Amino acid sequence: MTCAVIDAYGIARFLPAALRRHGVECVHVRSATPDVHLDYRPQDFSVDLAADPDPAVTAALLRAEGVEFVVAGAESGVLLADALSSELGTPGNGMTHPAARRDKFAMVEAVAAAGIPTAASLSSADAERTVAWAAELGEPPVVLKPVASAGTDNVYFCSSAAQIREAHAAILADTDRFGLRNTTVLAQQFLDGAEHFVNTVSRDGVHHVVEIWRYNKRPAPGGRSINDFDYPLDLDDPTARRLAAYVLPVLDALEIRNGAAHTEVMLTARGPVLVECAARLGGAQLPHVISRCLGIDQVDALAQAIAAPHRVLDGTLPAARRLTTLRYVNLISPGAGVVPSGAGWDRLRALPSYLDMVLTIPEGEPVVQTLDLVTSPGYVYLSSDDPRQVAADYRRLRELELDGLYGAHAAAPAPDPAPAAAPVR
Template identity: 55%
Template sequence: MTAAVVDAHGMGAFLPAALARHGVACVHVCSDTPDLQMADRAAGDFTVEVRHHGDVAATARALRMHGVGFVIAGTESGVLLADRLSAELGTAGNGMSRPAARRDKYEMTQAVREAGLATAASIATSSAQELARWARDHDSWPVVLKPRASAGTDNVRFCHSEQDLKEAFEAVTACTDRYGGDNTTVLAQEYLHGDEYFVNTVSRDGAHHLVEVWRYHKSPVDGARPMYDFEEPVPPEDPAVATVVPYVLSVLDALEIRNGAAHTEVILTERGPVLVEAAARVGGSHAPAVVSRFLGTDQLDCMARAIARPEDLAERRLPRYRPSSRLRYVTLVNPYDAAVLSAEHLAEVRSLDSFVDLVLTLPQDAPLPRTVDLFTSPGYLYLAAADTARVEADYRRLRDLEKNGLYAAFPCARPA
């Protein structure tokens, strides 16, 4: 069997190897998304690359010539094109009655609400005046403002006043999103109080398999921007899992995610789980080998098995996750305007008792930007131990190192 991966960037770069382990060959589809020629694409793992130039029928013909029987998005920019190609090829794909709801966060909220599920109060608008009126009527601060179709924490703002809202609206609409799209409108939503979780799943022919549940911990950076701090897997027996997972599976149905991976974020509020957003692709920014080692499975392997052998999912033969120790994924946060990573202090990080692995996502020997969102983080690392106190102590030591030597500041650098 041959599968096509649309925009194999980020976690999508791991897909060819995962699929190959289960006997599935890969074709890479390079979308026409602007400025997406990233260095993290696993080009060597593809025998064929097809460039999409806006003509879905032509791209589908090329894929048909290579015997493609399944299409999957490698990253967020590939979600809509993967769906359109699946529909054109007639292969197993997602529902096409409202495909934009899998990318446009306002359409997503509307689709989930119409399915009778809890959602955040929201408005999408191109008018600062309409936004201000909505905020006054809503009368609850802070208000969350973000682009309608981006990824990560790209231009997500917490606004505590009408002035904050005005400034955030102007900032977001003045720039493009992560994938080069114009932010002609913005999405504003009520701030949801409660713990935030992400749920990774894989689906085949409308049946869903739970891969893992993690709990986020975020902290503000750059004034009002939420930033990933650390995240930890939630044991399957945790009461939150029994509450969050059925809601998430209903969200997948509402968004017609029937074939492929999904990464869904929810907040467990006093009134129950409420959607933050869902993505019809594999979850981002994790090391599959580490996750599999400590959880007993990972989303990429489950996705590959569901493609190669759909009956494994249908007959519930895919592995269930089970944390084997206290694992913590920690996002690196550089507090300087310009800095380079100190090799000496990186060695100290690697010597922490609970250290497992470190992944740098920006060049180590180049000046680093101050971290203001996920895309300006230098990378991430994993800590794991049988004792939660050991992990917590090493985490605090890491954060102390970040303020005191891990980032060697240029002469002009200043702490944030």
């Protein structure tokens, strides 16, 4: 069997090896606008194609390579993967309204049309219309962001008309993570609650929940928020079950039938509400770390769903089970500085629960104050059988950052933002 991976960037760079472990060969297709911030390993492919503007031309090339399955690797490959699957007649997603899997406003409309709770939303290139909409909503703050970007790119929390105008202008003046100019702005009702993500794989419309994590975020300058740390939930936890029961109908509403999905959900006082759903693998993670701590990872689960669809259809594909306490911590630079090199990381690596680290900005390169995922220097995994050790090492990591880890200093250590009622993970 041969699978075409569209934009094997970021987390998808691990997919070719996983597919080959399960007996599937790969070819690679590069879309016109991949996310250049993400890692990519062209050496993993013997066939590496640049997509033609006409999907039929690219599909003919894939047909000649014997491709039987097409899958999106990164967000930039979602629409192209759908178009190529449709051209080839291979297992794919529904094509009633494929744009709803990329355009976040169309996404909300499709999910709401299925009777699933969503946030009040508006898509507009007119700042004054957005100001009027927010005033009518009467629930400050409101969230502004691009309609089709990824990560935490240009996400603003606005409590006044002036802030809305400023954020609206900033978004329209910028490009998204794929180098495309933002031409409209998505405004959404602020969702107060605990944010989670649910990673799934699907085959022939049957969905399998691989893992569920909780985000912890913190405010950032300029009305933004940044991801602080994440931890996995036990899938038999009542909260996890509630989130899964919400997400599976969302996948149906978006016609996600084959491949992976990464769905972000806010658990509010009125119940789960969609933040957004991406029809591809979840973002920055190390699969070998996730498998070590949870027994399986989404990359391997996707490879199995492609190679052996019966494992999804008959329910024998494994799901995550928490084998140890695990915390994924985003590195946060408090100001301008430099990414440490070599021994500069020794104090961090000496933390008793330190497991692994990924740098998204190379050692020795300058850093600015972290405002989003793009400006984060990377991430660290902390893991231990003792949850108290993980919590203590997290606090120590933040102290090291504020004490000049990047040559940037701040006045006081940041507190652990985990709510008192939440279990320490």
